[in-house]
């Protein structure tokens with residue numbers, strides 16, 4: 423049999439070799455501690471689980487859901503935008519539920535990218551923006567993120583030819599993998615830049631509720647004119663520890679929301695209604711669970727940052743997301759440093775090079791592992807750095 427060329431063209435899975443080494447280490451009895459995966463370890467709050475259980479027992483939820491989601495769920499998302507960001511959305515035309523935001527992020531390419539079209543992406547960044555673009559036959563231009571620009575893209579430095587050749591600009595704040603945050607002024611500038619260059623601004627807001635030290639993350643839709651130019655992807659996954667439930671949304675410019683919806687009606691049949699009801703409970707029920715999550719991640723962040731600084735790797739404390747983005751010691755590569763930590767002390771971190779060319783020279787520590795494991799993992803890292 424012969425698979426499609428577009429499959430062969432996908433970049434190699436950079437973590438495959440590391441995964442193999444981790445399995446090997448485990449097989450030889452090493453107690454591996456993994457900072458590699460960004461998947462909340464804490465449970466979904468009980469009141470949301472109960473709402474889901476109750477809804478699942480109701481036969482009314484058992485049939486095909488509506489393609490465009492339950493009106494009540496779309497209204498709950500619109501109400502959240504009003505409350506949280508002061509942004510008024512029309513639930514009928516500017517809100518579309520997604521089977522997890524990754525689903526819509528990937529389908530954006532089907533809706534906007536023709537073969538040969540180009541898309542601007544942050545580098546390092548979440549790999550889906552690039553791979554989905556490639557699957558649609560398009561290509562990406564990297565916008566380099568580095569310490570000099572505080573890991574926030576300098577839109578004025580993107581070559582004019584790249585801008586002219588592109589249809590979409592992807593941004594993601596707070597960012598995966600760098601945990602960088604941005605200002606409302608940056609968002610306003612991005613909207614203006616996209617409006618002036620006939621680009622769709624696509625903002626991935628997966629971590630918008632997970633912020634620290636008094637920082638609050640803006641929505642791209644708060645910027646003037648955003649509802650003509652921008653869409654934003656949101657998700658219950660990280661905010662409410664619901665990665666397994668697959669509930670997210672895209673909101674913003676109606677023509678873009680409609681285009682993604684049109685792709686979806688031909689491919690999937692929406693989110694199980696019981697999960698949408700649980701999603702309404704998440705958005706409209708008590709919100710102290712978010713503050714609890716933030717407190718847990720903040721403590722972990724401080725443990726990781728303190729241990730790294732104590733071991734001679736200078737890092738600042740990130741103001742958002744659930745990662746610490748760490749420069750590797752002088753003279754090492756991302757993958758080399760990952761292997762060193764695995765071989766020396768059985769600790770797994772993600773190589774920055776897996777998130778793009780400009781991620782080389784960094785590794786990502788995720789904060790989504792149990793407190794006792796995280797504490798022990800950082801003691802091991804300290805020990806590895808002292809003896810090296």
Ligand SMILES: *Cc1c(COP(=O)(O)O)cnc(C)c1O
Pocket residue numbers: 460521522523524525548594597598626628656657658659660665668669670
């Ligand atoms: C986790 C994550 C998502 C996605 O999540 P869903 O579970 O598909 O809603 C989207 N973007 C980034 C950058 C992420 O890290």
